[in-house]
Amino acid sequence: MNKLIKRYQISAIIFSIVELLSIGVVVLCYFFLQEFKYYLWIGLGFALLMIIFQYIFYLFFSKKLSNLRRRTELKASDIIGNDVQEAYYFGQVGLMLTDDDDTILWANEFLVDRNIDFVDKKITDVFPSLRQFLLTQKDVDETTKVTFQNHIYEIKVIKETNLYMFKDVTEYETLFRYSSEQAPVIGYVMLDNYLDISSSVDEKKLGEMTMEIRKKITSYFADYQVMIRSVKEDTYMIVCTKKNFDELYADKFSIVDKVRAANPDGYTLSIGISYGFPDYSKLAELASNAIYVALSRGGDQVIVLPFSENMEFIGGKTEARATRNRVKIRSICQSLLTLINDHENVLIMGHTNADFDAIGACLGVQALCNHAGKESRIIFEDQFIENKVRRAVKSLFTSKEMSQMFVNFKGAHEFYNEKTLVVIVDCNNPDLYLYDKILDENSKITIIDHHRCSETLSNNVIFNFIDPAASSASELLAEFISYSHSKIELSEKYATMMLCGILLDTNYYRIKTSISTYDASSILKSYGADNEKADDFLKEDYEEYALKNKIMSNCITPYYGVLVCLSDDKDIVDPTMLALVAREAMMIRGVNACFVIGRVSETEVKISSRSDGTINCQFLLEKRKGGGHFTAAAALFNDKTVDEVKDDLLYVLNEYLDQARTND
Structure with missing residues (x-):
């Protein structure tokens, strides 16, 4: 058939050329033989002849093509x-x-x-x-x-x-599609600061405020055909179909913003929701886990936890509010001491590239272990500890003292057994543990942290206290030690290191500072913490000062109020330096957030970020498996160059910066 069509095309082209030549001959004759009087009739006859010939040509090939198609068109x-x-x-x-x-x-x-x-x-x-x-x-x-x-x-x-x-x-x-749309979805809605508001607002105003918020919540979910029932004075259970959930998801659960906007000092709302499994009890369990994670991250957000899939975080655009009080701290400290007493020994660690807050908090836990009479060791591997921290520890403690306090990776394996309690401080993301290889499925893990809870929290955690409102893990441990039922001894050296942790994470009380932060510092001072030593430990060397200025001079501003600073890919920079550059940049007028990128080892590149509270750093860096809290976060990349990480960061900013801004 294709061959026949090609033959038809070739024949048509040849015929057209013949027509053009014939017309040309007629025109030439007209100009050169003008005395001839019958050109008009000859031209008309020639045109009529061409039309007849073309029609016959078309009929011939159409019939031939039709016959061929009938012969080749099989049923x-x-x-x-x-x-x-x-x-x-x-x-x-x-x-x-x-x-x-x-x-x-x-x-x-x-x-x-x-x-x-x-x-x-x-x-x-x-x-x-x-x-x-x-x-x-x-x-x-x-x-x-x-x-x-x-x-x-x-x-x-x-x-x-x-x-x-x-x-x-x-x-x-x-x-x-119908089955998917009708699949069950279960969730919990919680007024995450109900008890705090109840204790700080007079009864009449509390009743009015609570009634207004309850009305907003019930009417919002009713508009989306969601069944909502109160299960506690501060908690609702919601049940709906996947189709209803998709509509809520498209709306980005705007009820969270509406509740927050109703009263700046009033309630905030957290939602944990799950779907993707036909068992209602399993979905309820997953939703309960999701609401717990939302509260651990400071509340005022939505956590979606589909069955056998990763969590999704929606919201969380505001800083966590302090919810600790002495009674709660005393209860938590007593629970931690009970766990310590129930185990043979305690192994303590922070995060990789441990800073002053990680080591200071480790020392605070060790003080609790000493009080309980349990042997404990802190994992301390020189190459995974920041330079300043190494110098400070070696200047404060003798070799003999260090041998009784710390172990390296090899020593950790010798110290660890099936009856060991592992306490992890200043970190809740398993990917960032200082030495995760020592952990197995039977490990008993306790976490004390001030960063927002990550979605990859270890499965075998038996106790955790995560408070994103705290300035540092050292602040939490200082409160544990002070508010315990019994007096806990804390040496001046331990107190000084813990004070360093608070000073580092608050940038000398400039950020993330609350009344509790000052109280914790006062507690450490009462135990003999040395301000001058702490300040000296945090001072920069001249080389560090020069490097900091070099990194700050190599910066770009991809978006208004956002600064991205780059270290030379050939330089290996201490992670503390990246944090220092980010903090220094935040002192510049008009800078809302700063991201500093530098190589911290032969194979690792790190982003350290800080913000003034108008941009959620953690939300952005979580997109690249990072973590931290609202105004300070970090992420680590393996086998990439500084430029590749920069391009990756710019992509994240392009996609998510608008969502991360709190003043939208």
């Missing part, structure tokens, strides 16, 4: 037999053949009856989505779906024979 029954053809009709299966150029040669009656009869057209023009599928198909059993005239077809391609098999899955897809 499916001629190819595969009547019985198989009936089976294809019953199963709603279509067949289509193409040539090597993807031009359709034949389609069976099932497709023709469905008006999918596009012989001589490219199949990729008829179904554009097939083009990408054909380029990326790897497995012969791989299929794709296309929609045509309100029908959904699943297509399987056998490339060796250019055969396309169409299966009508419209009914199945409709049922699947």
Whole structure:
């Protein structure tokens, strides 16, 4: 057929050339033989002759083409037999053949009856989505779906024979979509600061405020056809379908913002929600875990936890509010001491590239262990401890004291047994533990941290206290020691290191500072913490000062109020230096957030970030498996260059910066 069409095209071209030459001859004769009087009649006759000839030419080739098509157009029954053809009709299966150029040669009656009869057209023009599928198909059993005239077809391609098999899955897809839309979704809605508001507001105002908020919550969920029931004075349970949830998700759970906006000093709302499993009790358990994570991250946000999938964080645009009080701290400290007493020994660690706060908090835990009479060791591997911290520890403690306080990685394995309690401070993300290789599925882990809870919290955590409102882990441990039922001894050296941790994380009380921070510092001073030594430990060397200025001079401002500083990829920079540069940059007027990128080892590049509270650093760096808290966060990258990490950061800023701004 294709050969015949080509012959027709060639013949048409030759005939057109002959026509043009003939017209040219007539025109030349007209100019050179003007005395001849019958040109008009000859021209008309010639034109009529050409029209008749063209018509005959068209009829001849059309008839020949039609005859050829009738001879080559086989029915499916001629190819595969009547019985198989009936089976294809019953199963709603279509067949289509193409040539090597993807031009359709034949389609069976099932497709023709469905008006999918596009012989001589490219199949990729008829179904554009097939083009990408054909380029990326790897497995012969791989299929794709296309929609045509309100029908959904699943297509399987056998490339060796250019055969396309169409299966009508419209009914199945409709049922699947309906089933998915009606799948159960369960969640919990909690006024996460209900007790604090109740104790600080007079009864009349509290009643009015609570009634207003409850009305907002119930009417909001009712608008989306969500069943909501009160299970406690500060907690609701919600049940809905996946379709209702998708509508809530599209709205980004705006009730959280509405509750916050109702009163700046009033309630905030947290929501934990789960779906993707038919067992209601399992979904309720997952939703309970999600609401716990939301509260651990400071509340005022939504945590979505689909079954067997990763958590998704929505909101969390405000700083966590302090919710600690002496009674709560005393209760938590007593629980921690009970756990310590129930174990043979205690192994303590911070995060990788441990700073003053991590080591200071470790020393605070060790003081609790000494009080309980339990042997304890802090994991201290020189190459994974910041330079300033190493110098400070070695200047404060003798070699003998250090041997009784610290162990390296090898010593940690010798110290650890099945009855060991592992306490991790200043970190809750397993990817950032100083030495995660010592942990196994039977490890008993306790976490004390001030960073927002990560979605990858270890499964075998038996106790944790995570308070994002605290300035530092050292602040939390200072409160534990002070408010314990019994007096706990804390040496001046331990207190000085813990004070260093507070000074570092608050940048000398400039950020993340609350009344509790000053109280914790006062507690440490009462134990003999040395301000001058702490300040001296945190001072920069001249080389560090020069390097800091060098990094700050190499910066870009990709967005208004956002500064990105870059270290030379050839320089290995202490992680503390990156944090110092970020803090210094925040002293510049007009800078809302700063991200500093530098190489911290031969294989690792780190981003350290700080903000003034108008941009959520943690939200941004969580997109790259980082963590931290609202105004200070970090992320670590393996086997990448500084420029590659910069490009990755710019992509994250482009995609998520607007969501991370709190003043939108």
